[in-house]
Amino acid sequence: MYLFFASPEDIYEDELTIRGQEAVHISRVLRFDKGDEIQVTDGNGNRYICVINRVSKQEVSAEIRQSENEERPLPYLTLCMGIIKKRDRLEFAVEKAVELGVDQLILFRGEYSLKENIRMERLDAAAQSAVKQSLRTWIPKIIIENSLERALNHYNDSSMLIVADETTSSGFSELKKSKSYFLVVGPEGGFSDGERKLLNRKASVHFSLGKKRLRTETAAIVITHHFKSMG
Template identity: 45%
Template sequence: MNLFFTPPDRVGEKELLIEGQESSHLVKVLRHRQGDLVQVTDGSGNLFQGSIISARSDSTRVTILSRETKQKRSPSITMCIGMIRKRDRLEYAVEKVTEIGADRIYLFHGDHSEKAGLRIDRLESAALSAMKQSLSCWLPVISHFKNLKQAVEQGDETAVLIAADETISGFDGCYSVTQSENFTLVVGPEGGLSEAERNYLKSRDAGFISLGANRLRTETAAAVMCDRFRNRC
């Protein structure tokens, strides 16, 4: 069954409302009608099973038959990703870390980042599509920062801070991946992390990890990094 999305403020005690493109897709593409059963998430961990009361291209009303609150994912993961100049590759990075299970996506302009435009609305759309495709009920928060320091300091101070670093082999740090419940993971832009950025991370007691012998593109590194810590491998 397809998964649909509606924001938390469109969910009531007995009914919920699906609007905009979600409703248009439900009616015009999937041809749902009154009485059809649908499943809907609010992106905040809640899953609703419901029956369509009325279906229009601009809005669809659904009676809530059941609701389930999913257990919060552990560990909690914040992905800090250096800006990528090509928009499609940045959207790919957001899509993949959403599918894998990032809770927050912080984009930052690194010292080695190339100048790039940013459309948060397109990235949010990519994340929404990935959440539904993966049948997840958690929609990551996407934020943009001027530099790495701002992105890291926006995160949880109790999080274990780990950065991907192609200049090392193995893991340089003193943290237990199996015991930690909160990670802030850093992947630099195409030019990698600068010496100043590495020194800043060291001042924050960050660990550094190699993602393998081959040099990875930023979007690939972000997916590998997220998967490694989401699945604690």
């Protein structure tokens, strides 16, 4: 089964339009045509069962036959991750975190972060692709912050603040369940002393991902999978 994306402004009461590369993929690559049934999401939790009624080079229009709104599955996950210098590794981390169920993604520049060049359109495309791959209907919001302190401004007490920390021996089994987690994974250069003090002031829970030292993107995948499976 395929799931396609349509912008919310292109969705009406009984019809929607898919544009750009998404439309090209439907008509030229997958060879869908008039009368074929497709599933579409707007990225805001809505799923539409549609039948194609018009196909052109850059647009596919479809009649909406059925629609449903899907609630976000619990627990709600925010992944707060240090920015990775290499673009392909950063995009890989975003893609896999979204596939595994992250609801919000905050990327921050740590004090020991290496200089990087972020292209938001590529990160958004990776997130959208991951949503379609995993048949999700919610596209996570991606936020860029220039420091861990600014990133933590998105945290509130309704979530449990969890920090992946290679310096502690506490494991998954010692953590309590929650309906919402704010997961922090440090940058490639690790946390500075000041950043560690900041996290401690926030009453964060530190735990270990194991004895092996993991890359930032690997740690992000491991921590996301574990906490999403606690639902």
